Amino acid sequence: MSSAPVLLEMRSITKTFPGVTALADVNLVVKEGEIHAICGENGAGKSTLMKVLSGVHPHGSYTGEIVYRGDTVRFHDIRASEQAGIVIIHQELALVPGMSITENIFLGNEPRKRGSIDWKAAQHRALELMEQVGLKEDPDTLVKDIGVGKQQLVEIAKAFAKDVKLLILDEPTAALNETDSQHLLDLLRGFRDRGITSIMISHKLNEIEAVADTITILRDGRTIESLDVEADGVNEDRIVRGMVGRELDSRFPDHTPDIGEVFFEVRDWTVRHPASDERLVCKGSTFTVRRGEIVGFAGLMGAGRTELAMSLFGRSYGTFLSGRVFKDGKEIHLKTVSEAIRQGLAYVSEDRKSIGLNLLDDIKTSMVAAKLSKISRHQVIDPVREHRIAEEYRQSLRIKTPGVDEEVVKLSGGNQQKVVLAKWMFTDPDLLILDEPTRGIDVGAKYEIYGIIQRLVGEGKGVIVISSELPELIGLCDRIYTVFEGAITGEVTRRDANPELLMKQMTSMKKTPSP
């Protein structure tokens, strides 16, 4: 590997925003035909570095030098970098949902014949490109009608249509399930064999370990180290050490469960899909939560875990058909979100940016938004109490921000998640449902979020954790339910939980009794 020529070198890149140094003297060397992973906590500067490379931050707005294929390059916008064969695929896919696969692949890059688009050539070329990325679909299918995994492939095909030399993927597998992720990683390996260089930003260390040839670790806007995966014998712990600057003794804080009585019970919960009459998203789900217990919900994407949680939380999803909810032995009714909040339920959404937070708000406004009555008298909000409460949460959850008047949009993912947690802790819930609480969050912040969850159950609350990461569920939960196609297919205690057993129950209707 080390003999391969250098494709890209970024030399002492420094980029400052008013008041913040995002990148300080960062160096990156990418060799031709390798898969180069960039690791770092949120806010370490990975995305900024890629924006500098792709011309989003144009030449002149940073200092330092970019040498690409032997020449010093100065990209003034994204078009310039794309012409040089550098294509970046963002975490949020840039596809037009209402257009077909072909139209998306050639968007902004349409093959022309005598001034109009040559759809015949486009169609033909699209099929070729789809073949290359292993996408088996009708090229006329609308993008909104295919899954996220396939949309990701359309993005890559789009990059190929531009004759890509260097492919940059920002969190490519964040929204994918195991199968699709695996497919994507295989694809990357295939590209490597064909000589296409990839840069990959990811929080999923196991994937990085599996595919990357070289790893560059950033921390606080600086290059910490560059590791050769094979030569240095890199493993996940090694990467984590570089990212956080210390050895993490454990991924989970110490915790001794103190589990009490069953206080929350759901019986035969059945919910219909909002758009389809036949499809059930919850099929007679029955489960319980004890005081002081962390209950996990494992399942593949689309298994119906989020749907279950949201339909419980004030019928926020689908059409309710049947089912009963009991709290402390008494039946309760949760027809609206405000009723659910009053009954002590809290739901922390998996998608904090689009449905968890109002991104226009500042921190303090976000934190009190779900229970304004607590800081109000006669409908009038007391700004002093609001400020004081927000300050308390800022300190106790260790949210990294200069003050609670900052806008939430300026916070990193981990800190935003803490704000959302504070928002729901403020409602004094008895049962918190946390949907993917650590998605898109770095290792250090994850550890802290786990700590917060354990503190909550320590106070006698019940917590439900929905997660797609099995190690997280196994490390954190006292009991795990598995969900498959809307039905609960199993129940595993902490003692018996292992990835194989869970995966088996997550992928089959047959109810496996826990041993």
Place this chain on the structure above:
Amino acid sequence: MSRISDLQKNLFGGTASNARQFGMIATLVAIVLLFQIWTGGLTLTSGNLIAVVSQYSYILILAIGMLMVIVAGHIDLSVGSVAAFTGIVVAKTMQEHSLPWPLGILLGLLVGAAIGAWQGFWVAYVGVPAFIVTLAGMLLFRGGNQYIGNADTVPVPTGFRDIGAGFLPEVGPDTGYNNLTLLLGLLACAGVVWREWRARQTRRVMHADAAPLWVTGIRLAVMVGIIVFTTLRFAGGRVGTSFPISGIILIALVLAYSYYTRNTIGGRHIYAVGGNSRAAELSGVKLRRVNFLVMMNMSVLAALAGMIFVARSAASGPQDGLSWELDAIAAVFIGGAAVSGGLGTISGSIVGGLVMALLNNGLQLEGVGSDMVQIIKGLVLLLAVAFDVYSKSQGRFSIIGTLMRPFRQNETSTPVDPPNPASDQDKAPVAG
């Protein structure tokens, strides 16, 4: 440099929204001065100021409601038609059934509420976009006005005219000024001082560093100075004129609605719905109720504005309220509200409304034709919002910062600036 930014921070509160407000007030002052010079001092005469308030209070009243509609993420195109419809219903009823005028006003408000409930129902409970519902309403109620009034004008009784054309009465000793207007000015001064004092108290409780006393002093002096000046102008007009009744209604509405939007749960829910309706819903906000009330409130205010207009012109006619919606919407956007909802303030919209009113008035004083007035108003709206969009893309808004930019060495946010490795990191980012 840092001293200027400190001063700026202290004088204008330092937050982005305060700085934006400052920017708008500066625009307003600039327009006033421009017209004052251009018209050879006519703009700030007693007679003209009084005329501005009584003539254009309807824009400001509409802007209050429109701000809330736009913050919630909707739009209301029907306000002019609703105003005209309410006007004709009230005028006709008072004329034909000799309804006493106080009941006439009540009837007008009820008509507004009923129309608002109708439009709110379609927007909130059926889910038809407000643009469509109120476009339909625009046609519906314009037609309704002409149907009821036979496309003719209907006069209103004298008592009713007071809400549009009345003034504070002359009472007490002869001071050469209108005493009640003086009292009003005094109350305003006291209010400003009290508010400033309260703000300092609050900051102290929050352990935030309050601005130095002399800064507060300057700020108070400026505000009290403006109030005293305008009070004397309004109180010192032609005998029989003083501060208009419609102005009093307007001030009451501004105070009440500012308080509501800033300090109450209901107000905050409007911003939550406009900022992210799904997040608001999942936080327990009753989405439909908020949308319904916002649309309904708008129509009630439109009805009130319509009645004030009818009262001022002494009759209701088929052309009342034509293109009012555009004035109101322009006022709200000039006042800094976001097109996508979730952002905006009542005070900003009032300043925006004043900009529109003074533009109308100043151009009229100069005898500029309505063709040019429309062209100028269109350009002002476009430029105001463009400036806002631009300053947002450049980071925080800052008039002084914008003016000082060419002289600044440590600015790295704008790509056009040459990179400067000597930028000092320990300096706090320029506030506001």
